[in-house]
Amino acid sequence: PASVAAQHGDNIEGDLNNDIVGNVTNGDPQIGDSLAFDSTHVRMYSDGPSTSSSRQMARLVKIYGEAYVPAMGVTLYPMQDRPGRGGDHISFNNNGFTAVRLVDVFDNMLHQHTAGDSIQVMNFPYFARNVRIDLATLGNLARAPRPVANVVAGDIGDSTGFAVSWAASPEADLAGY
Numbered sequence: 001p002a003s004v005a006a007q008h009g010d011n012i013e014g015d016l017n018n019d020i021v022g023n024v025t026n027g028d029p030q031i032g033d034s035l036a037f038d039s040t041h042v043r044m045y046s047d048g049p050s051t052s053s054s055r056q057m058a059r060l061v062k063i064y065g066e067a068y069v070p071a072m073g074v075t076l077y078p079m080q081d082r083p084g085r086g087g088d089h090i091s092f093n094n095n096g097f098t099a100v101r102l103v104d105v106f107d108n109m110l111h112q113h114t115a116g117d118s119i120q121v122m123n124f125p126y127f128a129r130n131v132r133i134d135l136a137t138l139g140n141l142a143r144a145p146r147p148v149a150n151v152v153a154g155d156i157g158d159s160t161g162f163a164v165s166w167a168a169s170p171e172a173d174l175a176g177y
Contacts (some may be wrong), residue, residue, distance in 0.1 A: 001091060002091040002092045002094070002095040003091065003095055005097075006095035006096060012092070012097045012098075014054075014057050014097065014098035014099065014100075014141075015089050015092040015097060015098065015100070016057075016100060016102075016134055016137060016138070017087055017088050017089040017099060017100065017102065018102045018103075018130060019087040019089070019101055019102070019103055020103045020104055020112055021042065021102055021103060022104070022122045022123055022124070023108050037106055037108075038105040040071060041072065041073040042072060042102050042105065042133065043077055044058045044074050044077065044101070044102055045080060045081050045082070045100065045103065046058035046078065046079075046099075046100045046101075047080035047093050047099075050078070054098050054099055055078060057098050059076070060137060060141070061074060061100060061102070061137045062076055064137045065132075065133035065136055065137060067136070068133070068135075068136035069129050069133050071129060072133060074102075074133065075105070081101060087101045087103070088101075145169050145174050146169050148166040148167060148169060149167040150167040151164065152165050
């Protein structure tokens with residue numbers, strides 16, 4: 001679990017959690033399920049202030065996902081999860097790791113965490129588009145340079161500007177900042 005990884009000082013760059021993705025079929029209103037469905041979007045939850053690493057990762061997922069999978073829209077929600085709900089990404093957030101959650105647009109409670117949660121109700125073309133979003137994100141992150149370290153920003157003292165400094169990346173093929 002994330003708590004053990006944190007105790008061991010493991011370097012986890014981020015958790016890209018797909019939880020409840022692929023069940024975008026119509027529900028049954030006679031048992032209180034939603035008839036709403038959307039197979040062209042996915043919700044993305046990320047916690048923390050606007051500049052947090054989780055919120056930044058969510059923005060990257062949206063940028064890469066929509067660029068490489070134009071048939072899908074990624075809708076950002078600046079909160080840890082839906083009210084009263086939770087996913088596996090929360091333990092990573094709570095232990096100081098970057099983590100986000102992708103989830104279907106509408107909750108279909110008929111199939112979530114029940115005996116009705118089976119392969120027969122999966123929408124595989126939708127699920128495949130979500131996997132493509134993950135692959136686009138992971139591929140681009142793998143190609144990205146390491147983050148800069150020791151960033152310091154401060155007022156230069158004359159109320160007209162500020163100075164920013166950081167430890168440069170040791171990567172030889174980095175063009176610049």
